Amino acid sequence: MTKREFHYRWVWELQASPQALWPLVADTNRFNLDTQVPAVAPMNDMAAVTGNGRRHLRFRIPFVTLSWEEEPFHWTYPSQFGVVRHYHRGPLRCMRVQVNLDPLPTGGTRAVYQVWVEPRNVLGWAAIPLVIGFVSARRFARVFAAYDAVALQDALPVSQVLRPRFAAGGRERLLQIRQQLLADGVNAHLLAQVVDLMLEGDDVTLARLRPYLLADYWQANRRDVLELFLLATRAGMLDFQWELLCPLCRGAEHKASSLADIEPNVHCSSCQIDFTVDFDRSVELTFRPNPAIRKVASVAYCVAGPQMTPHIFVQQLLPPHDRQTVRPLLEAGSYRLRTMALPGAQPVLVMPVGDGQVTLRAVDSGWAAQTARVGLSPALRLANDTDAEQLFVLERIDWSEQAATAADVTALQRFRDLFSYEALRPDAQISVGRLTIMFTDLRDSTRMYREIGDAPAFGLVLDHFDVLRAAIAARDGSVVKTIGDAVMAVFPRPLSALQAILQAQRTLADPPAGQRPLLLKAAIHAGPAIAVNLNDRLDYFGTTINVASRLEKFAQGGDVILSQVVYDDPEVGRFLTETASLTARAFTERLRGFGEDWFDLWQVQL
Secondary structure (H helix, E strand, C coil), rough: CCCCCCHHHEEEECCCCHHHHHHHHHHHHHHHHHHHCCCCEEEECCCEEHHHHEEEEEEEEEEEEEEEEEECCCCEEECCEEEEEEECCCCCEEEEEEEEECCCCCCCCCEEEEEEEECCCCHHHHHHHHHHHHHHHHHHHHHHHHHHHHHHHHCCCCCCCCCCCCCHHHHHHHHHHHHHHHHHHCCHHHHHHHHHHHHHHHHHHHHEHHHHHHHHCCCHHHHHHHHHHHHHHCCCEEEEEEEEECEEEEEEEEEEEHHHHHCEEEEECCCCCCEEEEEECCEEEEEEEECEECCCCCCCCCCCCEEEEEECHHHEEEEECCCEEEECCCEEEEEEEECCCCCCCCEEEEECCCEEEEEEEEECCCCCCEEEEEEEEEEEEECCCCCCCEEEEEEEECCCCCCCCCCHCCCHHHHHHHCCCCCCCCCEEEEEEEEEEEEECCCHHHHHHHHHHHHHHHHHHHHHHHHHHHHHHHHCCCCEEEECCCEEEEEHHHHHHHHHHHHHHHHHHHCCCCCCCCEEEEEEEEEEEEEEECCECCCCCEEHHHHHHHHHHHCCCCEEEHHHHHHCCHHCCCHHHCCCCCCEEEEEEECCCCCCCCEEEEEEEC
């Protein structure tokens, strides 16, 4: 027989657009599950990841185990992706897969799926036409049709292969917890969607539940969904895990069941880099069913497909001194082009109006310092001007807004109330990124104790704490600690802090008849901070906290002191401009402990 390679080509015309189909079709982990490809595992006798992201993998099919070296996936969003496998032994020698999603002139997509397979022996010659040419062909057609329907509905996909596996009594326990949560007053509509997901969702989805992503699917408020997930965790329906994300591939190779288990320094075996954990970017809170409710297997059917790294819009492997032109569909924003082997990166700015064609070169001496300014659908000519093979990666710099980061979650009052035991290791110090800090204090509290007595005054102080906690929690913040009658609180955004304190000040200054009005002093500052474990509680330290704690003394009561960085925040600026009842006065002061430095400050008054 002279034929050396089998080639199969299937074409389907689908109704959904390439952009809508891409998250489904390019999710090769789910696609392989849905087409009943066996689960994969790393080779025991070889490094899991070698040069330029090559992987050594294996899976078992009846009567034989296949092992192979897999080249890095190549793709251009949202039009094409593919992969090449070189088998170590067995019936196959090599297999190439190429998928193209081309827009049709009248709408929809022309999907082309191609496979080239080279057999190694007689078993390969006999098996390929049956397994790929007949069985896989039918499965591919069924799955593409199913994905088209899901994409048109903008719904969560559900595998038809893996059926839900509940623990003994798991369904009954789930419904019992649902009744408990309803009795506690949770949003019944959102809870129904979570329960339906637990009942019908597949293991691929349930193994990593991202509350913000689900909120977007459900068209619900992100904070409401996150708080519901936290309540469901406390009730025993869900468990949570802290995922430590690599800054390059953004994969979650390491997970921790509690903050105390987080290591400040982590190694990513895929990218072969060490990185320092940052609450603002590299720690994400995800959820999964409690095993007493439902058993969810974390099984990999593909480990490096395009949807594993959705922030990467182009990935191409180029031989030495090779050229390739790609035409991705990009979103406006900041990107960088890098390779796995060369240090540094080429900055790329994508704008609605930019260059339609540009050449981006990788050279041994480094990347061009000048930012390439391109349009939304440019022709990018990638040039490998080095003597070595290079894996080109074009990635968006901004991190996903659909990640519930540790910085956001730990600043939430609901989280601190439900999981007060969550704290870092005593010796750990982890960057939080940018955080908004607020300090408050009651004006003339000492005189109040003297005038009305200790017990009544203490009661008023406790009442004022309740008002503050409610206002802070309503704006996505949390109380870190109280110091006498002072409060330290954290927020993810400066505007949230300002709105919370203004509401609290109004409430305290105008109490119900017969109660004593209270004047509250406050100051807000924003910047990087360090999270630490202090007295078995998550606390924050650093220059940002030191500055914020010293600003409050400039307040008179019923006003708020803002640092310049808070005043310059765009949301705060718009709020101050649009709120006619507020006035802002600029002044400068020195702060104790900061030498001769002068600080630009603002006093905001009702």
